Amino acid sequence: MSNISGASSGSSTTRRGRVVGVPTVCWCGAQIVGKISKSDPNPYRRYFRCAFAVSNKLMDDNHVFKWVDEALLNEVDRLSSEAKRLEQMVRESEIVFDGAEYENMVFDKVLMKVKEEVFEKVESVVSESKRYMKKLMIVGIAVCMIVVGLENFI
Template identity: 30%
Template sequence: MSSSSEINHGGEIRGFPVKCECGLRVKPYLSKTQENPGRPFYRCITKKDGHLFKWVEDAVCEEVEDAIPKIEIIGRKLTNTITEVDELKTLIKDLKEGVARSEMEIKKWKALMMLCFVCVCFVVICIAFLMFGKAMKSKSAFTSM
């Protein structure tokens, strides 16, 4: 997580350093002292006193410390997202059930409309037969005179 390497806190560069405070590059070295043989550190390429010097394990520790709050934020966002997904799944399920109920209701209304249509047709046919029958009687009454 080298993103925190550019963070400067009161003159201290946190995390993995890229540049010294003087603006020059920082380079990794291995200690050759008796107290810290082979211990890795970062140092300004000028190697002058007062310029950046940092042990690698300190940089790693700072990177982890700076990453923990970001990871916690991501964790909270992930938890919120999972909750939202669960709510959306429930909403989708409810909507599907509503669609199924609506489809059943539409089928019932179609059947009722078909029944009404048949009834209306039957009534129209009955009325037509009654009127045709009366017309035939009237016609036969006029023809018999």
């Protein structure tokens, strides 16, 4: 069983160039759809195709066509090289990362924690003061009512 179809060998070339990875939109703006090949050279092989080209049954055109297995391999290769690049960046940043930066980071974390604790304590003192003031006001009102009541009685 051959992996090569008559018109396209799997590397999809469009007017905009070769599609790398999993295509999402064709150069014409149409969405990409997944299809299954019914050809003799590639029976039941899955591929991506431009929805416009599919709906108009276009053949040998410049719209996106890409085998799914090749698209996924491209995507894995791209992600692998991206992971290597990010890994290298992390290694380089570890080298540049010196003790002063670490101390500043620790200081900032401790400072943030202290600020949070102070804020929580201030909040609790304020709420406790509000409760105390309410009690004082109730007692004051009660005393005023008693005084007014006694004045009226005498």
